[in-house]
Amino acid sequence: MGFYSVLSRYxxxxxxxxxxxxxxxxxxxxxxxxxxxxxxxxxxxRYAVELATWGLKVSALxxxxxxxxxxxxxxxxxxxxxEVRVGDMRQVPRYFPxxxxxxxxxxxxLAHLTEKGxxxxxxxxxxxxxxxxxxxxxxxxxxxxxxSQGIRTLPTIEREGLIFERYYDPGYLPGTxxxxxxLRVDRPPEPPLDxxxxxxxRPVRAAELTAWLAEKGxxxxxxxxxxxxxxxxxxxxxxxxxARKKPEEPKGAKQExxxxxxxxxxxx
Numbered sequence: 001m002g003f004y005s006v007l008s009r010y011x012x013x014x015x016x017x018x019x020x021x022x023x024x025x026x027x028x029x030x031x032x033x034x035x036x037x038x039x040x041x042x043x044x045x046r047y048a049v050e051l052a053t054w055g056l057k058v059s060a061l062x063x064x065x066x067x068x069x070x071x072x073x074x075x076x077x078x079x080x081x082x083e084v085r086v087g088d089m090r091q092v093p094r095y096f097p098x099x100x101x102x103x104x105x106x107x108x109x110l111a112h113l114t115e116k117g118x119x120x121x122x123x124x125x126x127x128x129x130x131x132x133x134x135x136x137x138x139x140x141x142x143x144x145x146x147x148s149q150g151i152r153t154l155p156t157i158e159r160e161g162l163i164f165e166r167y168y169d170p171g172y173l174p175g176t177x178x179x180x181x182x183l184r185v186d187r188p189p190e191p192p193l194d195x196x197x198x199x200x201x202r203p204v205r206a207a208e209l210t211a212w213l214a215e216k217g218x219x220x221x222x223x224x225x226x227x228x229x230x231x232x233x234x235x236x237x238x239x240x241x242x243a244r245k246k247p248e249e250p251k252g253a254k255q256e257x258x259x260x261x262x263x264x265x266x267x268x
Contacts, residue, residue: 003197007183008044008066014157014164017046021106024227025137026054028242032135034101040089040126041109045071045082052080059083059096089113090122098129106139111201114176116212119204123216133247136218139240142225143203146177148234161187169198177203206232206239218243 007014025047029037035057039048042060044067052058052075060082062068068086075082085095089105090113103126113119126136145151146168154166162185169178178198185193210221221243225236232239 002064003181003195003199004064005066006193006195006197008064008070010162010164010183010185011044011067011070012046013159013162015043015046015107017050018227020227021047021139022050024229024240025051025104028135028137029054029056029102032101032133034135036099036101038092038096038098038100038103038129040092040103040105041107041112042071042084043067043107043109045074045084047104047106048082049074049078049080052082053078057081059085059100061085061087061089061092061095063088090118090125092122092125093129096129099131100129100134101131102135102137103130104137106137108140108201110138110140111143111204112199114171114173114200114202116175116202119202120212120216123213123218127217127245130245132245134245136213136243136245137241138209138243139227139238140204140209142206142232142234142236142238144205144232144239145234145236147203147205161185171200173200175202176200204239206241209239209241213241213243217246219246220244 037051037056037058039058039060042048042062045060048058048060048071060071065086068084071082071084087095110119113122130136152168157164165182167180169180171177179201180198183193183195206223210223213221221241223232224230224240225232226238227240230236
C-alpha cells in the first residue's frame with residue numbers, strides 16, 4: 001500500500017482545512033465571479049466539498065483512489081455534487097477538458113512533479129482548460145526558505161494516539177529532495193501502525209514558478225507568502241500564486257490543444 005493510501009485514513013486529522021485558506025479562496029473566487037472550479041490533486045476533498053457548499057460547480061482530480069473515495073463520501077454527507085476522477089495531474093485535460101473559471105492546485109501537490117518539463121507541461125495544460133481570464137491558484141511549501149536555510153526537519157505533528165514525523169533529505173536526481181516521513185498510530189483496539197515512507201519532490205522556488213507561468217501564457221501574477229496575503233520572502237511559510245489567463249486571445253490566434261497521451265503515464 002502506498003504512502004498516500006495509508007495517509008488518507010488520517011489526512012484530515014493531520015492536515016485540517018485552513019480557515020485562512022478558505023477565506024482567501026472565497027474572496028478571490030467571489031471577486032472574479034468564478035462559477036466552475038477544478039481542484040487538482042484534491043486529496044480528501046477538504047476544499048473541493050466546501051467550495052461546492054458555496055454553490056460553485058466543482059470537479060476534483062486525485063491520483064489516489066482512497067482520497068477520491070473520501071471526496072465522494074464528504075460530498076454525499078454535505079448534500080452537494082462534486083465530480084470526482086482518479087488520474088494523473090500531468091494529463092488533466094484527459095479527465096477534465098474544461099473550460100473552467102478557476103483551477104486550484106494546493107497543499108504542495110505540485111512538488112511531486114520532479115522534472116521541470118513536467119511542471120511546464122502541467123502549467124500549459126491548466127492554461128488550456130481555463131476560460132480566457134480564468135484563474136490558476138497554486139500553493140506549495142516555501143522552498144526558498146527550506147533550501148536557503150538548509151532545513152532538514154519539519155515540526156512533528158501530534159494528535160491523540162498519533163505522531164507524524166517529517167524530514168527532508170537530498171534526492172537522487174539533481175534538483176530534487178526526499179520527503180521522508182514516519183507515521184505512528186496507537187489507538188486500541190486497532191492494531192498499532194508504524195509506517196515509514198520516502199517521496200521524491202522537486203523543491204521549486206518562487207522565481208521559477210512565476211517565470212514558468214509567464215512563459216506558458218499567464219498574464220497577471222500575484223505572489224504571496226501565505227493565504228493571509230503577506231509578502232513572499234525567505235521567512236514566509238508558503239508560496240501562494242494567483243495567475244490569470246489573459247482575458248482574450250489575439251484576433252485570429254488559435255490555442256493549440258496540448259498533446260495528451262490517451263493511456264496516460266503512470267503517476268509516480
